[in-house]
Amino acid sequence: MLIKEYFINLSIIAFLVSLAIFFRVFIFHKNVRFYHLLGGVYAGIIAVISMFFHFEHMGLICDLRVVPLILSFIYFGRTAGWITFMFIAIMRIFYLGDDWEPSVIAFLGMSVVYTFLKTYLKNLHPFKSSILNLVVYAVLIQIVFWFTPTSIVFIFDVQLIILMFMGLLIGLFLIESHQKLYHLTQDLFRTNQALVESKQELKDTVHELQGGIFKYKKRNGRFLFTLLDGQFYDRIGWNSEDVIEKDLQAVCPPLLFSEISENFQLAWEGKEVSFELPWPDNETMIFISLRPIKREEKVLEVVGSIVDITERKKMEEELLTTKQRLESFINDNIDSIYIIDLEGQVLQVNKSFERIFGWSEQEILGQKLPTIPKDLLNEAQHLYQKVVSGESITEVETVRKRKDERLIDISLTLSPIQDTKGNVVAISSISRDISKRKQTERELHRLHQQLQESEMKYRALIEQASDAVYLIELDEEQFPTRFIEVNPVGSARFESSREEILSRPFTDTVSANSRMLMKIVENIRNGKQCFTLQDEYIFKTGKKITTEFSVRVFKLGEKEVFLAISRDITERLKTEELLRKSEKLAVVGHLATAIAHEIRNPLTTIKGFVKLLQNNLNEENQYYVEFISKEIEQIEVVTNEFMAVAKPEAVKVQLNDLQLLLNQAIVLLQPQVLMNNIEIKIEIKTDIQFIYCEGIQLKQVFINILKNAIESMPTGGEVTIEINEVDNNRLSIRFIDQGCGIPKERIPFLGEPFYSIKEVGIGLGLMSCYKIVETHQGTIGIESEVEKGTIVEIILPSYYSQAHEGDPSYYTEVN
Structure with a gap:
């Protein structure tokens, strides 16, 4: 009978604990908020069920209620343990009835001791903690029932303790087995997940390779691909699924099959093979490396990699070309x-x-x-x-x-x-x-000194030159009424002080019948806001000057006014005429040189033969030969005169401030700049801005280029001048405009004599710029795009080395 009761109670404990594990695995597989409290409640329910299946032994009520109590304290904690105790106490009092006090007192004492053990021996292994708790149970039951007068004397029953131990062992075994299996399952799950992630990462890594990787085996004499992946195949449009298990001959170009097949065979025979070939087109070079995978000296498969080496081959070719060029540069x-x-x-x-x-x-x-x-x-x-x-x-x-x-x-x-x-x-x-150059410098030093004074006078004249500026008020009929402001040059033009001009009406200073004034008023009344006029002006004193009059109309507060800049261009017109003549003379000089050379060559031959004839002629013919010799000498005189016309002129070179030259050129063009609503900016991006040059000539180059830029922007715009350092010895001056641009097919012809893109030009201005820059050992480059603008870049040697620093007497000749 006792064995039957053992079996029933142990089976119930095993079933209920297994049921709890079932719920934990399949229902509450994720941690819930009050998981430990639910564990205490469930342990209490198990204790209550165990008490329903109690049996009597030696006059005592026996069951396995202590097992869920111990397990609750061990696995769910002190709070859960006390919840289980409350279930046991209530069941004992209200269900089992009489003499409940000793049993409740004993379980109360056990709960107190279990709480103490859980608090101070919390790291104790569950098996050891269970044995210790079971001992506490046996001792407390013995003590409580021994000192209870109303109860029968409790005799320590080994069989009952064995029942408790077996029930506790079953619960521990099931719970520990579940936890071990659960942790093992979790570890296995994480391992599998990591393996899947690693496999996917490896696959992604292989796929993202810039080159490609493949594997193949040899079956029935054919090479079959078993793996193919990488960015290289994506670029050529290959899909790995379309190539796997296909024969090499099916995917390889016929012209390359023989070479690739031979290398595949060498790798299949156990050799590591590397080779290069053009594929999939002649412009792409690839490097293929084959490595056999062996087991017991038998090749199982071959792993190959492909790398696109097109850029590397190009770099090798470029390096070879660079090396050859460098050697040529050094040797030649x-x-x-x-x-x-x-x-x-x-x-x-x-x-x-x-x-x-x-x-x-x-x-x-x-x-x-x-x-x-x-x-x-x-x-x-x-x-x-x-x-x-x-x-x-x-x-x-x-x-x-x-x-x-x-x-x-x-x-x-x-x-x-x-x-x-x-x-x-x-x-x-x-x-x-530079021996010849130094000798020439010494010979021309005296000439440079003589020209220095003349150049300084001319420079001073240019730097001190200024224009007359007037600010004039208009009435409702767009007619000038009075001067608002005038500069000293403008006052000097009318031989009056500033105060006198500002204090009297406009017509007292400027004649109302002036042709220049009539043109100005006509343009203003026609709605023109900015314009330039050029005409002869006659002062009341009878003095006549040719002026370039730039006018800009605008609002000054509530008043409508116009700003006028008057430049005396009488001398400039004369200078331009001389310049045109000089350009024509230069052309004549080139032509004279060509003619002189063409005449001299046959003339030398004729003169030589005449000399030979003189020794073999009679007196009558001797007269004619002498006459011919005199005429030949006259021709030589003429050719020498031709050469004199074409002889280059030596000019003096000195250290000049590049920014100062540019500012002087801009000042000369200021009226045209204001009139065309042009803004000129200078951006200096280097600390070196001094060059050895002929300042007047270089300034003329800047004026020509800026004038072309201004004329290309009739509706206004911005011209940027950038000064930058190309290297230690060269400076770059870039003129960037926003004008109409130049067609690309016409750029190569710029600078040639008599070639111009202007309707009224003859092409000698830009030719002069080229010539001046070339004589300064510099270059001119032009980039342009129609309707977007033009960039003119002048590169000049800076000559700013330590040998020349602080040496203002350094000069060189430029022809």
Whole structure:
């Protein structure tokens, strides 16, 4: 009978605990808010059910109510344990009836002890904690029932303790098994999830490869693809699903099949293979690498990778081209180029080195540089130390020695050669023979001094020149009534003070019958807000001047006024006429040179044959030969005169402020700028703005270019002048306008004689600009787009090196 009761109670405990696990796994698989409290309630329900199936043993009521109480304290905590105790106490009092006090007192004491154990031994393993709690149960039951007079004496029953132990063991086993299995399942789930993510990440990584990866096997003598992925295949339109399990011959171009098949076979035989070929077109180069996968010396499959090396091949070709160009630059350069190491030993020289200094490459390689005179060794050492520290030395004028001990003037440029880490490992030098130039400079120095005074006078005249400015009020009929403001030049024009002109009516100063005034009033009444007039003006004193009158009409507060800038262009018109004549003369000079050369060549031949005839003629014919000789001499005189017309003029070059030259050019064009509503801005993006030049000529270039820009913007706009440093020796001056632009097909012809894009131009102005810039060793570049604007860039040498700093007497000749 006892065994039957054991089986029933143990089965109930096992079922109810298993039911709790079922709910936990399949219903409450996620943690709920009051999960522990629900656990205490469910443990109390199990205890109540166990008490329904109680049985009597040795006069006592026996059941497994203590098992859910212990499990509740161990797994759900103190609060849940006390909830379970409340279920047990209520069931004992109201259901089992008589003599409930000892049992309730015993379970109350157990709950107190279990609370203490849970608080201070919370890290104790559940099995150990269960055994300890079961011992507490056995001891407290013994003590309570021993000291209860109304109860029978409790005899420690080993069989009952075994029942409790078995029930507790079943609950512990089920709960611990569930937790172990649950954690194992969670770990397995996380592992599988990580494996899936890793697999997907690997797949995505392979797919995002810039190249491509593939695998193949050999079956029945055919190479079949088993994997194919990567960005390379996406670019050529291949889908991996369309290629998998397909034969190499089905996807490979016929022309490349033989080569690819041979390499595939070598890899299948166990060799690592790499090769390049053009695919899928002749413009694309790919690099294929094949690696066999072996097991026990048997190839199972081959893994291949594809890399698009088109850009790398292009870079290799560019590097090769650059190398060839650099070698050509060094070997074919007209200047001497040599490279020395940090010890001063020669590593490389070009052909010009032998021509300039006399030593051959075989004589000088590995030797100390022999070109430095003894008295300049310290200077050379100082320069080399600067270069070793990373500094570049450009266009230093010094003296060097030839193999024949003759000294020559050179322009020296030194540059450091650095390795990939930035360390200086060698020094390169470019030497230009300037002996002839220095000789010419010395010969022309006197001429420069004579021209200096004349140039300074002309410069002072230009810098001090200014225009007359008037601000005049208009009446309702658009007729001038009075002067609002006038500058000193304007006052001087009318031989009156400023106060006198401002205090009297307009017609007292300017005649109402003036032709210039009538044209101004007519344009204003026709609605023109900005215009320029050019006419002769006769003052009341009888003085006549030709003026360029720029007018702009606007509102000054409530008054309608116009601003007038009057420029005396009488002298300028004369100068322009002289300039036109000078341009025509230059053209005649070019033509004269060509004619003179064409005449001299046959004339030399005729003269030679006449000399030969003189020795073999009689007296009668001798007269004619002498006559012919005199005529030939006359022709030589004429050709010499032609050459004199074409002889270039030597001009003086000095250090000039580039910004000052530009400002002076802008001042000369100010009336036209105001009249055309043009804004001119100068942007300086470099600290170097001084150049050696002929200031007047360069200023004329700026005037011509700015005038063209202004004329290309009849409705107004902005002209930006940018001064920037191209490199250590060159400055860039860019004129950027917003004008009508120039058709691209006409740009190559700009600067040629008699070619112009203007309706009234003959093309010599821009030709003059080209000639002046070329004589200054500079260049002109023109970029333009119709209806968007034009960019004219002038690049000039700055000549701002240490050799010239602080030396105002430095001059050079420009022809």
